[in-house]
Amino acid sequence: MGDTTEAPRLGTLIIGNCQAGVQLASTLRELGDTDPITLVGEEPHAPYQRPPLSKAFLKGEATADSLAFRTHDFYREHSIELVPRERIFRIIRNADGGVATAESGRTFAFARLALTTGAVPRTIPFEGSELEGVSYLRTATEATVLEQQLREARNVVVVGGGFIGLEVAAGARSAGKNVTVLEAAPRLVGRAVSEQTSEFYLQAHRRRGIRVVLNAQVVRFVGEHDRVTGVELGSRDDEGPGEIVAADVVLIGVGVAPRTELAVQLGLEVENGIVVDSRALASDGLTVAAGDCANMPNPSIGDFGAGRIRLESVQNAVEQAKVAAATLLGLPAEHRTVPWFWSDQADLKLQIAGLSGGHDRVVLRGDPDTEKFSVLYYRDGRLIAADCINSPLDFMAVKNALHKGLSVAADVVSDTTVPLKKLFAAVEAADAGRAAPSPVPVVLPAVPVPIPAGSPAA
Ligand SMILES: Cc1cc2nc3c(=O)[nH]c(=O)nc-3n(C[C@H](O)[C@H](O)[C@H](O)COP(=O)(O)OP(=O)(O)OC[C@H]3O[C@@H](n4cnc5c(N)ncnc54)[C@H](O)[C@@H]3O)c2cc1C
Structure with a gap:
């Protein structure tokens, strides 16, 4: 009698278990996929929401557990194997599947592969970066440390006037801290909003008592006994040393970089993220990628930026992951949604x-x-x-x-x-060639739409 033992059925391996990874797994099940799904991530927590980390979490109003997307029962009931604390460092793949290896030596065989590896904070290699009290904010582990440090701090310095930096600054100010924001550019959130919006935030935060320094040149972090005590700025007039801004805590929020190391190793096209098409398919035509790590065409930008963009938002991660799930199952799907984003500052x-x-x-x-x-x-x-x-x-x-x-x-x-x-x-x-529901002063669209003769609006 021959061997009747069947090889285990291979399914989808999703590397990165946060917003995009969880959505991708859930959508696969919603679309009727019954193959195994393994969701691997290096963090110790069950998948959780990141946005509250710079908001409710720092006020002590949330924990990694309370921010979890789903209960453990959800993953069990949907046969999604959740594997925390495993960092994948190598993938070998061919057209039929492959094997990913974690640093622990554990291996994960797959038929289909999704990369939802997100992004990491950009770091500043300044002298003093290693001092206690100098931190970045991406994970719940980092937020836990930052929350404790903020509780005890009097002077808080935020390097970088982007969304996350300003959210932390606003929260710290509301808690009565002396807060300074150091922004290298001539305006706040310059990459994302107009001058009008930047100017509004500058004035609004100053009204609330935050000191905002624009065109700030950070030279180094200074400290005593391995703890940060200040941030040295470049001299403004080339006369003598620059100001040292007192700091018990320094948060560096100068943007993020997409995590593309696995994609590079797989030989996928990478340019400001993993380059994917509007179906979330990478350049090998097999692997999908979604979320902060993916650079995808977006109809909302027209020809600007060659028609593609890498976004860092919850809505983007969710929508791209849905498309990626459909693509893995061979179903037609295209990313066409209008991007949206939010930021809560005080x-x-x-x-x-x-x-x-x-x-x-x-x-x-x-x-x-x-x-x-x-x-x-x-x-x-x-x-x-x-x-x-x-x-x-x-x-x-x-x-x-x-x-x-x-x-x-x-x-x-x-x-x-x-x-x-x-x-x-x-x-x-x-x-639509119909009458307007109620008279409105001027209703012409920016680009004229054809109005049929005889229409009251014509
Ligand atoms: C503090 C903060 C506040 C934010 N506020 C907002 C907001 O108000 N509104 C908004 O829309 N967005 C906000 N965002 C952005 C939003 O959280 C991200 O856009 C979203 O989390 C992206 O999801 P993702 O799954 O693509 O990536 P990530 O959330 O980065 O998840 C990727 C996961 O993959 C893991 N991983 C990567 N490589 C490996 C590997 N080799 N092996 C194993 N695991 C790996 C990472 O550890 C990580 O857990 C905020 C982000 C932060 C950090």
């Missing part, structure tokens, strides 16, 4: 809809002094994005409009007496 809620890259016009809607306003971005006469500060209705209206491909003329959106939703509804009605 009582200021920023919501961004769309991508503003390549904009050639900016329109202010509302008064920044009220801390409730929006900035709308146009390119070639069409609305492409909006930053909405404490203006959730504007955000929802723009997000829905962009989703439907609607635009509205730049010269009417600054009138806050007319809800944006109403303007878009009028455009949509005109577009």
Whole structure:
């Protein structure tokens, strides 16, 4: 009698068990995949949400457990094998599958492979970076240390005026700390928002008592007994040494770099992330990648940036992971959603809809002094994005409009007496050749839509 023992059925190996990895696994099951799914990650925790790490977590209002996406029962019930504390360092693959090896020596055979490896904070190799009290913030482990340090600190310095740095700065200030933000560029959050939004945040944080230094040149971190005590700045007038800003805690938040080491090893195309097509497929035509590690075409940016972009947001990770799951199962799917993002800084809620890259016009809607306003971005006469500060209705209206491909003329959106939703509804009605639901002053879209003769709007 021959050997009737069957080889174990191979399934999907997902490397990286956070936002994108968990979504990918869940979507595979939702789409009816019954093959094994293994979700491997190097962190010790069950997969958890990162955004609260710079918000509720630092106030002591959350833990890695309370931020978990799913219960252990969920993974068990869906036959998703969760493997924490394993860092994959080598993958060997061919067209039929392959084997990934962890640093512990454990191996994971797979038929299908997904990379959801995310990103790591960019580091600054300054003298004193190793001092206790100098930290980065990406993981729950780092957030736990930072939370303890912040509790005991009087003077907090944040290097980098991006979203995460400003969120931490705002939280520390609300807790009564002396907070200084050191930004190397001439404005805050310069990579992501317009000058108007940057200027608003500069003034808003200064009003709340945060010292913000723009064009700051960090020279080194200084300390005593291995603990940080200050941050030395470059001399502004080339006369004598620069200022030393007192610090018990320094958070460095100067952006992240995509984790592409496994992709490089696999010979995949990598350029500011793992280069994938709109189905999340990497250059080998076999491996999928999603989330912060992936550089994907995005219809929202048009030709700007060669039509592709790497984004760092929850919504992006979720949407790309859904597409990647479908692609692994051979189902048609394409990434076409409108990007959106949020940032909570003290009582200021920023919501961004769309991508503003390549904009050639900016329109202010509302008064920044009220801390409730929006900035709308146009390119070639069409609305492409909006930053909405404490203006959730504007955000929802723009997000829905962009989703439907609607635009509205730049010269009417600054009138806050007319809800944006109403303007878009009028455009949509005109577009469909129907009458507008209710009269609105000026309803012409930025790019003229054909209005059939006889229509009341014509
Ligand atoms: C403090 C903070 C605040 C944020 N706030 C917001 C916000 O307000 N709004 C928003 O939209 N987004 C926010 N983000 C961004 C958002 O969290 C990320 O975009 C999202 O987590 C990306 O998910 P991901 O799965 O692609 O990557 P990640 O979350 O980075 O997960 C990747 C995982 O893969 C693991 N991994 C990588 N390589 C290996 C390997 N070789 N072996 C094993 N495991 C590996 C990593 O350890 C990590 O756990 C924030 C991020 C941080 C850090």
